[in-house]
Amino acid sequence: MRNIRYPGRREFLKGSALAALSLLTPLQGFSNKKNPVLILRSSWQTVNIGDIGHTPGVLALLEKYLPGVEVRLWPSDVGNGVEEMLMKRFPKLKIIKTDEDKKSAMAEADFMLHGSGPSLVARATLEDWRKTGKPYGVYGITFPGVYGTPDQARKASPQDIELLNNARFAYFRDSVSLSIAKEVGVKCPIMEFGPDGAFAVDVKDDASAIDFMKTHHLEEGKFMCVIPRYRYTPWWKIPSKKRTIDEEKDAINQKMKEHDNGPIRDTIIAVVRQTSMKILICPEDETQVSIGKEMLYDKLPEDVKAKVVLREKYWLTDEAVSTYIRSAGLFGLEMHSPIMCIGNGIPATVGRFGEQTSKGFMWKDIGLGDWLFDMDVPSDVSAITPAVLAIAKDPKSAKKKALKARDFVVKRQQETMAVLKKNLYS
Template sequence: MINHAINQDRRDFMKNSAAVAITLLAPLKGFSAHKNPIIILRSSWQTVNIGDIGHTPGVLALLEKYIPEAHVRLWPSDVGNGVEEMLMKRFPNLKIIKTDQDKTQAMAEADFMLHGSGPSLVARVTLEDWVKTGKPYGVYGITFPGVYGTPDQAKKASPKDIELLNNARFAFFRDSVSLEIAKELGVKCPVMDFGPDGAFAVDVRDEASADAFLKSHDLQEGKFLCVIPRYRYTPWWKIPSKKRTIDQEKDAINQKMKEHDNGPVRDAIVAVVRQTSMKVLICPEDETQVEIGKEMLYDKLPDDVKGKVVLRGKYWLTDEAVSTYLRSAGLFGLEMHSPIMCIGNGIPATVGRFGEQSSKGFMWKDIGLGDWLFDMDTPKDVAAMTPAVLEMAKNPKDAKKKALRARDFVVKKQQETMAVLKKNLYS
């Protein structure tokens, strides 16, 4: 259960957010509908992680819903590996900026640049170029500064980032810790508030692939949970396309902590299988998690449990993943964006985090799911994981209601943040 302190923190957070919302939703001044505004969405950072992929279709869906008259130009870093095809299937009128000529034309004709969700101010260089045009821009749902490490290290930001945020029309941070750090470091953007990660709004689907996979493994809708393992540090050196050499220091930490972190997840799988009728699907959020899912979860399961556990043996794209999550009774494990996409679609999901990560995990407290957030460096949190997962499996209706309450809170914030963007498009 959420303790009293967390409840009070969220009440204060919601009270402050409500006050900000009154300001954000004030009547729009200078509104002019003489043209369809052109927005550059700077997003799509990489394709080896379904969460990083998810930022883009999520924000595109919000723009489509709340500012349907706008023309959107996507300026991606990477839409390979089938991601472009997935986006165009869902957004057939989307224009994707690919060439230098496309970039030049977009910079000239666009009215506004929107920096999409991400682990930091990822596209700072693009924003620096955009500033030279004198046209407005905003930042939508980032962690700040996005530095990984100790609390003191996590508060280090470049003066250029602070300057870019100060000159933005608005800056929305996807967790309240980032918002407070920004204030502490002297960011004074005209509008600063909590703004949900764009991936909460993901609605891409691949129903056929999801149905075929579930049927082939006898996973029935509403009768299985999904689970995601991970290392402390994503081992990018294991992904050939990244072309990185092994980071010996990070790999040593990964190897040292992999049982500490994934053992409790495995214990939760065993409890679910032995104490409920649910099955479990082990699946990846990034390419590296197929391997660790087999090594640390599936291979170490007792024989009586393995028969009700399915290991997904290859990486997938966001659309198939979301379609699968929607058919599940919920998700647990050590990742962030699969839970985000679950809650955005009303599916229960817990989050496990580490001290080595940024502050993004704290958004679970911000949206009212503090008792579904587990700090793997805190023994009482680790001990609470299995009971919480069991409760989700044994009482799916209650878990669903809880997920929907969080989703409704997120939707309200999406409405408010999109209203701010619209105001700045037309004023």
């Protein structure tokens, strides 16, 4: 996503301050019910703990700021233990499962909220909802969600533009998306930066995390987590996806895997040799278990490997969060594990690629620009090890920085939920 103009931090903060004025804008709420019904359209897939995390994050915000609302989750996928995880944390949640459930929800609900995601994922559902004449909003997406060059990224579909124009509000999880939306003609009444829902994740599986840590001799506050990845997620390696190999993307993955993961491996070596920290190599999606072994663990010197743990199985969001909050921080090449870390006050850096969408720029938006590294910029790559070493050597200062970013996110969460409330209640 090179050559996209990134709004300056001062410009962005000015816009965020002005965003508070939106709370004063006269809004016509829809429902006069004491307990209005809201459909949360979310839960896109279960093979990535970040995609899983969008849903419990937004549910936690709704529970906190709109406690009288009856929430019905309309998921794409809550299998593989995700439904059980959600119901443990939100026992009153109603999950839409059948066609009859969908029909009833469309008739009874007062508002539809499109949850966080890499794009306007549920555009088809929003199209059907529009026919009811009832309001909807979009919460924390990247737009338009196209992977590729800046010119490709600006090719938003007319359908998406129309859907956003007719929403009560549209919150974008990175300022580059907001800028592109304005550039291509989106004119939603309220268009602002709104944090990814996963920042609010609070699901936990402390028992599993503590057991794993004890088994592998990881002490609280004395280890850092690391996540590797390919340039393109190799969905063809996940049997449940039933996809054939994309030869072009696989070729790029193989060509760039050392370029991208080598600096992360070097940082592991530096942290282990220069501090008392241990390292946990862990996955954000199912495909990262194997690349973590191949590109990180197996290539480590023996003296370093002795202080590194490789997690050999994929996990769910609750166990991951319970592990992250006991770590000293996280680094690597993913986005949503860092989001969940910062949401819980844990330091985390982000490595991004030109092939990705603009989501990584949210790190600048929340004041963590010096913890964001473009793997295609040599000066950024060379800055990874010093930045992570600084976290490892001075955890208190790093945590203070993480908490400041979290406070900024929390303020925006409060403001965005207030807008939802004004749009929901008449």
